[in-house]
Amino acid sequence: MAPAKKFLARMSIRSTMIAALAVTGLQPASATASSTVGPPGPTPAATSAPSRPAALADVVGNDWRIDRLTTAAATWDTVTNAHIRMPPNGQVYGSLGCNSFFSHVTMNGTQLTFGELTTTRMLCAQNERAFEVALSNILSHHTFTAQADGGKLTLVADNGNLIHLSRGPLAHVTGVQWQVNTLTTHGVSRRPITSAHISINTGAHQARGDLGCMTAFSAPVTARGEQITFGRLSTSDVPCKGPDRTFRNALHGTLHEHTFTTELHNGNLTLTGTDGDRIILNPSA
Template sequence: MRNRRTAVGVLALLALAACGNETGAGDGSGSVRTAPRLTGVHWNVDSVTAGGRTTEAPDGAHVVIGPEGGATGNFGCNRFSAEAGTDGDTITVRRATTTEMGCEKGVQQFETTLSRAFSGELTAAVTGRTLTLTTRTGDTIRLTSEPPAPLTGTTWTVTSLVSGSTASSLPAGTEKRARLTFGRDGSVRGTLGCNTFRGNVTVTGSTVTFRRTTTTRMMCPAPRMELERVLLAVLDGRTTYRIDHRTLSLTAANGEGLAATAQASGG
């Protein structure tokens, strides 16, 4: 009888341990915490620390780890795809391939740093909305999850200019000055880096057509006026738009365009 009671007690302890490991540790309230989700989440890259040096990520850099294997994203300018697999808190990344768009020098340097770090065996740690990936050599990638952004009702901050297959940074001193917001009533408003503007838009499928755009007439330093000139040319008539989670691309018929990112939640 004693052996039978002991066996029952051991089985009960094993069952409790299994329940505790199934979805996470308890919080003392009788409930069980759900393990943080790693795959199927759009992770914005915040920074990379390599060789003791931390570099902030350009807008648009992100990673998505697929639940069935594989990873996609953007290294800061160029998109990438790679083989990837998860095993507990370990992610193994192999054979990344990228597009070959020309990038501004600083962004290109960041792409090189991130692509080297996001390779091989990585240890993942999720805390709330923050993911930290650590390489075997101790370098780290810090990422944050953000919900997808809709076209309308979102404040889009212009981050780069695009000409054909080449992306270029904004003129010095104009960073984060140009913004636009599409209203649900078919309006658009914002700032061009110097002057504010307002107009109407028609959204059909993957196109946005700008109509009756008016601006204020203030004069600003040359770099801001140059940015304004380029943006006015893009925001005139029919453009093709594409949203990649929280990045908006607008491209005119002549191949000239812009990229913008959604203002961070609560920002």
């Protein structure tokens, strides 16, 4: 499956070489030249990891929440919806906590080597920025050994830094407001006349948003593997006419009690229904 918090500014993809650290410890306040502060109160921690190697088949194809980072200098607890996903095609993508990223990964035996990171450029809160600078420097151009501990995963870097992760269904979907770009039903494609958006929280099993024409909705959702199922939609009662009404009703009918396969590509999300209907969404600017 191809390659993914709300964007606070215009998304502009850039390819940026993030320098790999030559030391085993990462200083939170000076991980890169552009980072001058760290998150409040990083706690000193010694690097240690589970002892059982993980099969790469268990790592690839799953969504992993990033729980914390451990370096010789400190432990960094995640500050937001940081996650990582590695499809079996050699690509890797996810969220650094504020900005999304994309890269390539080389797999050799039990080891993973990450390449250059391509990231979005957004305005981020101070603690989010500090966390993602630390994560970027740990990930970029380093080789990791994957070690498992139940539903947890630890990536042990060649310089001793650790990334602690836990399995989470569709982590790349959660925590983002997705703007509806195109709705295709029965072979007919439509674009919203007024803003339509969807936010999904798989942890809370809930979705909410706007169907267009200022019609708010909420619905229960369940996630399993790469699929997400919407339950019965509850909507606000807003008068609507013409093309707005046509689009709103079509989106309601597409979402209502339907199951979709999710696909993330270059930061955009596609929901494909079992009947072939499709919704293309972009992260909100």
